[in-house]
Amino acid sequence: PGADARREVLYEIAGVQREAGGVDDAVATYREALDEDPSDPVARTNIEAILLEESRWGEYRDFLAEELAKVSDEQRLPALRKLLTLHTYHAPDAIERLPVAQEILQLDPTDADALDAATGLLDDEDVRAEAFRFLETFGRAQGLDELLDRVLRAGLASLDEADLDRARVLADLAHLNHDRLERHADAAEFAAAWVREAPLDEEPW
Numbered sequence: 719p720g721a722d723a724r725r726e727v728l729y730e731i732a733g734v735q736r737e738a739g740g741v742d743d744a745v746a747t748y749r750e751a752l753d754e755d756p757s758d759p760v761a762r763t764n765i766e767a768i769l770l771e772e773s774r775w776g777e778y779r780d781f782l783a784e785e786l787a788k789v790s791d792e793q794r795l796p797a798l799r800k801l802l803t804l805h806t807y808h809a810p811d812a813i814e815r816l817p818v819a820q821e822i823l824q825l826d827p828t829d830a831d832a833l834d835a836a837t838g839l840l841d842d843e844d845v846r847a848e849a850f851r852f853l854e855t856f857g858r859a860q861g862l863d864e865l866l867d868r869v870l871r872a873g874l875a876s877l878d879e880a881d882l883d884r885a886r887v888l889a890d891l892a893h894l895n896h897d898r899l900e901r902h903a904d905a906a907e908f909a910a911a912w913v914r915e916a917p918l919d920e921e922p923w
Contacts, residue, residue, distance in 0.1 A: 725758065728747050744768060745768055749761070766778065778808075782797050782804070783801075786801070794825065798822050801818050802815065802819060802832060816836060816845050818832075827856075837853060837868060849872075853865060854869045
């Protein structure tokens with residue numbers, strides 16, 4: 719039989735295996751079809767569906783990584799968005815989530831889900847500094863003043879607890895005087911440095 723007819727047979731076999739509870743066998747059969755045609759949407763969709771239904775997050779992550787290695791730049795976004803959903807909801811992983819969100823925003827700066835995912839990481843101690851740097855650069859490039867405001871607050875949140883009241887005052891001053899800092903988002907770095915180094919009675923301006 720031709721390649722298309724052979725894959726149709728493989729779909730039928732995999733369907734029977736899945737109905738009989740042979741999940742591993744069904745995945746293997748669909749993979750066989752995918753090996754014959756890496757662009758096969760039927761095999762890919764069914765593999766993803768099985769792994770999601772079975773909550774096999776590690777295998778699903780590896781499968782998406784394999785797909786990303788095969789596709790062109792134009793085809794990366796759908797797989798990246800699935801990977802972001804995995805790292806955000808199904809198997810939360812802040813360290814894995816940030817680079818995926820970054821790549822999505824580089825390909826599509828208007829992607830609201832990726833921006834939400836990256837912005838949410840400003841509250842995660844493990845990746846806050848890296849998220850801060852990326853979002854500050856991204857916010858400036860895109861002219862997103864509200865994002866820069868949140869980045870500023872996150873920078874202040876990283877200060878020691880004893881410094882927070884003074885830092886908040888500095889943040890307000892920075893907002894009022896951001897023309898003297900040239901860039902609005904520089905206020906957090908300025909405030910953090912001043913809070914740590916200046917004497918208590920010294921004015922920042």
